Amino acid sequence: xxxxxxxxxxxxxxxxRGILGIMIERTAGITMDQYITTPITAETTxxxxxxxxxxxxxxxxxxxxxxxKRLMEVLEREEPLPFPIxxxxxxxxxxxxxxxxxxxxxxxxxxASRMDKYAPRLLDLGQKAMIGKGKRSQEVxxxxxxxxxxxxxxxxxxxxxxxxxxxxxxxxxxxxxxxxAILRLEVKDFPVIVVIDCQGNNLYETASKEYAVx
Amino acid sequence: xxxxxxxEEITKNIKEMCIEANYYLSGDMREALDRAAEGEQAPxxxxxxxxxxxxxxxxxxxMIPICQDTGMAVIFAEIGQDVHxxxxxxxxxxQEGVRQGYTEGFLRKxxxxxxxxxxxxxxxxxxxxxxxxxxxxxxxxxxxxKGFGSENxxxxxxxxxxxGIEGVKNAILTAVKDAGPNACPPMVVGVGIGGTFEKxxxxxxxxxxxxxxxxxxxxxxxxxxxxxxxxINGLGIxxxxxxxxxTAFAVNINTYATHIAGLPVAVxxxxxxxxxxxxxx
Ligand code: SF4
Numbered sequence: 001x002x003x004x005x006x007x008x009x010x011x012x013x014x015x016x017r018g019i020l021g022i023m024i025e026r027t028a029g030i031t032m033d034q035y036i037t038t039p040i041t042a043e044t045t046x047x048x049x050x051x052x053x054x055x056x057x058x059x060x061x062x063x064x065x066x067x068x069k070r071l072m073e074v075l076e077r078e079e080p081l082p083f084p085i086x087x088x089x090x091x092x093x094x095x096x097x098x099x100x101x102x103x104x105x106x107x108x109x110x111x112a113s114r115m116d117k118y119a120p121r122l123l124d125l126g127q128k129a130m131i132g133k134g135k136r137s138q139e140v141x142x143x144x145x146x147x148x149x150x151x152x153x154x155x156x157x158x159x160x161x162x163x164x165x166x167x168x169x170x171x172x173x174x175x176x177x178x179x180x181a182i183l184r185l186e187v188k189d190f191p192v193i194v195v196i197d198c199q200g201n202n203l204y205e206t207a208s209k210e211y212a213v214x
Numbered sequence: 215x216x217x218x219x220x221x222e223e224i225t226k227n228i229k230e231m232c233i234e235a236n237y238y239l240s241g242d243m244r245e246a247l248d249r250a251a252e253g254e255q256a257p258x259x260x261x262x263x264x265x266x267x268x269x270x271x272x273x274x275x276x277m278i279p280i281c282q283d284t285g286m287a288v289i290f291a292e293i294g295q296d297v298h299x300x301x302x303x304x305x306x307x308x309q310e311g312v313r314q315g316y317t318e319g320f321l322r323k324x325x326x327x328x329x330x331x332x333x334x335x336x337x338x339x340x341x342x343x344x345x346x347x348x349x350x351x352x353x354x355x356x357x358x359x360k361g362f363g364s365e366n367x368x369x370x371x372x373x374x375x376x377x378g379i380e381g382v383k384n385a386i387l388t389a390v391k392d393a394g395p396n397a398c399p400p401m402v403v404g405v406g407i408g409g410t411f412e413k414x415x416x417x418x419x420x421x422x423x424x425x426x427x428x429x430x431x432x433x434x435x436x437x438x439x440x441x442x443x444x445x446i447n448g449l450g451i452x453x454x455x456x457x458x459x460x461t462a463f464a465v466n467i468n469t470y471a472t473h474i475a476g477l478p479v480a481v482x483x484x485x486x487x488x489x490x491x492x493x494x495x
Contacts, residue, residue: 051258053258053261066332093282094282094283094322094324095282095322096278096279096282096284096320096321096322097320097321097322098320099277099278099320105278105279105282105320105322106273106278106279106280106281106282106284106322107282108281108282108283110283110363111363111366111396113396133363133395133396133398133454133455134363134394134395134396134455135394135395135396153395153454153455153456155262155265155266155269155454156281156363156395156398156454156485157266157269157280157281157361157398157485157486157487158265158266158269158281159269159278159279159280159281159282159283160269160270160272160273160276160278160279160280160281161265161268161269161272163278164272177334178323178334178336179282179322179323179324179334180334191265193258193454193456195456203456203457204394204395204455204456206457207256207258207450207452207455207456207457207458208394208449208450208451208452208455208457209450209457210256210450210457211255211256211259211450211452211457211458211459212448212449212450213448213450
């Protein structure tokens with residue numbers, strides 16, 4: 001198996017379908033399960049398509065409303081961001097407190113549209129993936145396409161289940177914000193679904209049409 | 215006969231209810247989820263509903279809150295007029311129960327003390343409390359922690375009487391469509407029709423606390439609930455908003471008298487983590 005291939009193709013070789021098989025499936029609009037590791041590069045996002053079920057392993061950063069506001073202030077002051085933004089994945093989330101001996105409490109996604117005001121700026125700086133739930137603005141979709149990024153949805157309200165995929169959680173900064181602090185997580189096979197891919201396809205817009213009976 | 219209840223007992227009950235509500239869903243909600251998981255047509259939708267079942271299991275067995283947004287505590291206190299409270303101010307006792315429940319129960323503190331200054335109060339107080347007088351010598355407490363992913367998608371429509379029942383149906387569908395994936399579907403849709411502006415919103419909130427397997431006692435409202443549930447599930451939004459035949463578990467509608475010039479309709483949307491616990495003391 002060629003070592004330099006992106007993950008999806010590697011998987012394809014591994015399960016015997018090959019590049020051609022994958023291309024046929026893609027043309028037929030078939031979605032697939034994929035395993036990816038961070039950092040998430042343009043090479044990775046290129047192979048992610050709406051509806052794909054993706055398992056992420058590696059490092060992801062946690063930031064929601066108040067943290068994003070602070071990140072913008074940092075940029076205004078022309079100071080460096082508190083974590084490497086290039087190819088980063090940001091999880092919009094504010095966990096419940098961890099019980100003793102556990103890395104984190106309940107940890108499901110929050111509504112992403114509240115970060116719409118801030119996301120394009122961070123995407124333009126190199127952020128590649130956003131994990132949240134719910135619709136995004138056209139500005140965010142444009143920034144996704146412009147930067148070869150991706151928007152994943154995690155299942156809203158499945159915070160107990162999702163917490164089981166988080167192996168480690170460290171405070172990066174803004175501890176004073178409580179549940180809104182910036183965290184660095186180590187995740188293993190963290191399950192998400194591609195909702196907006198790097199071509200701007202949007203699963204929220206297409207999926208409901210398929211099952212609408214009005 | 216006047217019955218005396220100590221406010222300490224209120225605190226203790228509220229504390230336990232905060233914890234119970236955030237780790238275990240009530241039987242009606244669990245049944246609704248199980249039924250939906252069986253009937254869902256979309257493969258991805260079915261997978262998501264399966265994950266939600268699994269999530270509930272993990273929450274209860276490993277004591278991890280069902281959802282990280284453990285909500286702002288909303289409390290309905292129905293107080294029998296023959297009750298006398300002893301030991302302190304009732305309001306303080308309720309807030310203390312919320313404080314203890316959220317702190318000792320490892321629940322998230324999601325409340326800011328001022329809507330503009332936005333400093334976290336660090337113990338999830340204050341709760342929103344609705345008092346109501348009742349006959350008798352009992353106190354009925356209902357606690358419903360409310361997440362804001364779905365609360366933010368709630369709406370109030372001040373319709374005209376001429377808009378009639380069709381206007382009401384449109385209002386409900388509009389709110390649900392706009393909420394879409396943001397409200398963590400499958401949803402429970404609480405609707406208030408009538409009253410004044412604030413009464414209408416309260417009716418919708420109370421409707422959410424009614425079990426999802428308990429239809430309205432008013433025959434035509436019961437029919438409306440069933441019709442709206444069919445229509446909402448026909449929108450195709452589906453579990454997680456990713457397409458499917460289960461968009462809502464139930465539409466609960468409460469009504470009240472209103473003014474000759476008005477037809478208020480409030481739609482309070484709740485996610486699949488529709489938490490409500492009730493106790494009588
Ligand atoms: S809307 Fe409900 S399920 Fe979704 S994050 Fe908020 S509380 Fe949790």
